[in-house]
Amino acid sequence: MPLNSFYFYLMITARELALNVLQALETDNKKSDQVLHRMLHHTGLNRIDRALTTGLVNGILRYRLQLDFIITRFYHHKLEKAAPVMRNILRLGVYQILFFDKVPDWAAVNECVKLARKYKGERMSKLVNGVLRKITPESVTLEEWLKNKSVVELLAVTYSHPQWLVERWLKAYGKEQTEAVLTYNNQFPLFGFRINRLRTSNREFFSDPLLEAAAHEECGIEYFFLSKEFNSFEPAVTEGVCTVQNPTQALACLLLNPAPGTRVLDLCAAPGGKSTFLAELMQNSGEITAVDLYEQKLLKTESHSHALGITIIKTVTADARTYTNEKQPDIILLDVPCSGTGVLGRRAELRWKLTPETLLELQGLQAELLDHSAELLGEGGILVYSTCSIEPEENALQIEAFLLRHPEFIADPDSGILPEAFLQEQDSKGAILTLPGRHPGFDGGFCQRLRKTRELTDAHAA
Numbered sequence: 390m391p392l393n394s395f396y397f398y399l400m401i402t403a404r405e406l407a408l409n410v411l412q413a414l415e416t417d418n419k420k421s422d423q424v425l426h427r428m429l430h431h432t433g434l435n436r437i438d439r440a441l442t443t444g445l446v447n448g449i450l451r452y453r454l455q456l457d458f459i460i461t462r463f464y465h466h467k468l469e470k471a472a473p474v475m476r477n478i479l480r481l482g483v484y485q486i487l488f489f490d491k492v493p494d495w496a497a498v499n500e501c502v503k504l505a506r507k508y509k510g511e512r513m514s515k516l517v518n519g520v521l522r523k524i525t526p527e528s529v530t531l532e533e534w535l536k537n538k539s540v541v542e543l544l545a546v547t548y549s550h551p552q553w554l555v556e557r558w559l560k561a562y563g564k565e566q567t568e569a570v571l572t573y574n575n576q577f578p579l580f581g582f583r584i585n586r587l588r589t590s591n592r593e594f595f596s597d598p599l600l601e602a603a604a605h606e607e608c609g610i611e612y613f614f615l616s617k618e619f620n621s622f623e624p625a626v627t628e629g630v631c632t633v634q635n636p637t638q639a640l641a642c643l644l645l646n647p648a649p650g651t652r653v654l655d656l657c658a659a660p661g662g663k664s665t666f667l668a669e670l671m672q673n674s675g676e677i678t679a680v681d682l683y684e685q686k687l688l689k690t691e692s693h694s695h696a697l698g699i700t701i702i703k704t705v706t707a708d709a710r711t712y713t714n715e716k717q718p719d720i721i722l723l724d725v726p727c728s729g730t731g732v733l734g735r736r737a738e739l740r741w742k743l744t745p746e747t748l749l750e751l752q753g754l755q756a757e758l759l760d761h762s763a764e765l766l767g768e769g770g771i772l773v774y775s776t777c778s779i780e781p782e783e784n785a786l787q788i789e790a791f792l793l794r795h796p797e798f799i800a801d802p803d804s805g806i807l808p809e810a811f812l813q814e815q816d817s818k819g820a821i822l823t824l825p826g827r828h829p830g831f832d833g834g835f836c837q838r839l840r841k842t843r844e845l846t847d848a849h850a851a
Contacts (some may be wrong), residue, residue: 391582392458393591394673400549401432401434402438402500403434403438403439403441403442403445403604404442404445404481404500404501404504405504405507406428406429406432406434406476406705407441407442407445407446407449407481408477408478408481408504408508409428410425410428410442411446411449411450411477411480411481411618412473412474412477413428414450414738415473415477416611417534418742420736420738420740421423421447421450421736421737422679425446426445427441428527429442429443434571434646434821436464438716442552443803444489444652445481445484445485447475447519447737448484449480449481449484449487449574450737450738451512451549451574451647452484452488452549452553452575453480453547453741454546454549454550455531455547456479456480456484456532456533456641457476457480457547458546459483459487459524459529459531460468460476460479460480460483460520460524460542462529463520463523463524463528463665464479464520466510472509473779474508474509475505475509475513475517476576477503478501478505478508478517479501479517479520479521480507481497481500481504481522482497482498482500482501482517482520482524483759484499485497485523486498486521486524486525486526487524487526487529489737494525497521498518498521498522498809501517501521502514502517502521503667505517505518522628524611527806529667531546531547535547535678539662540555540559540564541555543566543847544564546560547571548568548571548572548574548575548718548844549804550571550574550733550740551741551743552739553745554730554743555567555571555832558570558571558779561779561780561781562824563725566738566824566826569824569825569826570779570824570825570826570833572826573734573825573826574733574734574737574740574825575734576734577617578734578735578832579616579617579637579829579830580615580616580617580618580619580622580633580634581608581613581614581615581633581634581637581638581830582605582613582614582615582616582622582631582632582633582634582784583612583613583631583632583633583634583666583669583827584613584630584631585629585630585631585632585669585697585698586611586612586669586757587669587672587673587697587698587699588629588630588697588698589610589630589805591611594625594630594631597625599621599624601621603616603619604616604621605618606830607634608828608829608830608831609636609640609808609810609811609828610643610808611641611808613634613636615636615829615830618683619633627696628696629696629697629698629707632662632665632693632697634662634666635732635735635830635831635832636830636831637731637777637823637832637833637834638662638663638666638777638832639666640775640807640821640823640836641654641663641722641724641773641829641834641836642663642666642667642722642774642802643670643805643806643808644803644805644807644809644819644821644836644838645667645672645720645722645771645773645805645838646670646771646805646806647667647670647675647719647720648671648675649671649672649674649675650671650674651671651675651676651719651720652675652716652717652718652719652720652822653667653671653675653676653677653678653718653719653720653721653722654677654680654714654718654720654721654722654765655677655678655679655721655722655724656680656712656721656722656723656724656758656762657680657681657682657688657723657724657725657726657758658680658681658687658690658704658722658724659679659681659683659686659687659690660686660689660690660693661687661689661690661694661702662680662693663722663775664677664679664690664694664702665687665693665694665697667698667722667825668694668697668699668701669697669699670776671701672730672800673698673699673700673701674701675701675848676701676703677701677702677703678702678703678704678705678707678714678718679702679703679704679705679730680704680705680706680707680712681704681705681706681709682706682707682708682709683706683728684706686706687704687706688707690704691701691704695769701799707785709723709756709758709761710757710758710761711761712761712765713765714765715766716768717767717770718745718765718766718770719770719771720770720771720772720773721762721766721770721771721772721773722773722775723758723759723761723762723772723773723774723775724775724776725751725754725755725758725775725776725783726751726754726755726780726784727751727776727777727780728743728747728748728751728778728780728783729743729777729778729827730743730779730780730833731776731777731778731823731824731825731832731833731834731835732777732778732832732833733825734825734832735832740787748780748783751783752782752783752787754773755783756786756787756791756848757789759774759791760791760794760795763791763795763797763798765843766841767844768841768842768843768844769840769841769842770840771801771838771839771841772798772839772840772841773836773837773838773839773849774788774836774837774839775836775837776834776835776836777833778833778834778835779824779833779834779835780823783835784820784822784835784837785820785822785835785837788800788818788820788825788837788839791812791839792839794812797841797842797843797844798839798841798842799839799840799842800818800820800838800839800841801838801839801840802815802818802819802820802838803819803838803840804819805838807821810828818837819839820835820836820837820838821835821836821837822835
């Protein structure tokens, strides 16, 4: 790090660091928690200021649309034409005024005026001062402003989601379920943990004096639990006794249910959470080939496997659309790149980066991956397709199109070792859709089990 950058981060305030993170996310495609962690790593901020920075970044990312809607009522110019740094300074101020009870309004205004002066000069600092001093909890009458708006716009602003996504969900799931999804996405997400069954049991894990008092709750899947805390369980994660994984990600693996000795191909595998869970289900006996396009991510898979005591995972850097293997797999797990609309509560910035065009591009990629997976399996082979999306086009409709292209496959209703709660939700074709807000602590996601009943002859292929 250059010396001037070192001193900049050493002297930076919590609010200025939050501004820098938000600015970086304007152009950076990395996850917000990665950018935040990287910048916090270089600062001398204390625990309280770090928490303030984190709260500001996450809150503004979640409520950005609502904040902008409020700002436009008091900002007498076109907000979309303002410099990004100005928009983010105003969002910082409004978010503190309306959402932070412990921060006096005058302090929020003064700090934002200082930031505007530093980054945009004296004239812009006066503009920020004038706008923010008009905004108070009493002057913001959101309900009144929205009363004549359409249902789509009302929900979009109230819950701060793009209108095009809200409109899609209303059509697919109705108003009540859409509001449940929107509400879930704005809550503080729980951490999901998976206990490493190769090294311990549930009872042994929580009998540890350091863990038995740690707040946690069961989630209905054996060896998984949820908690608001991370620090209490961090030593166990470091030691490989447990790992961080949302229970929704377990469902595809439980549906697959690989026996010890199975030959598994995990396509698009990195960072390897599902690969390592499959290895635990297989009692570390068999073969798992984890394929991903990005070598750096696969290094994390290898490191993670080593920490968990897993020895049956082999990583391969390759494009999953063209990868070929010497030995035909018994089963394939295909966890495709997707829109991620099931994890917007965990990745708040993603809601502002997704577009309908991106969704369409991903559907094409998913179809390619499915078609190639079909070629790699032999007769009787099992394919489980999974996403962290709640969009029908990436899930059920994608599977319907695949089965039309591939008459050698059927939707397999085998439930694997799914818990009872999810057996009731599995549809007649063997698919599971988890919507955010339906099961406490569960992200959104989809998985479908498919079976290759025969080899496709040239005549059928034609």
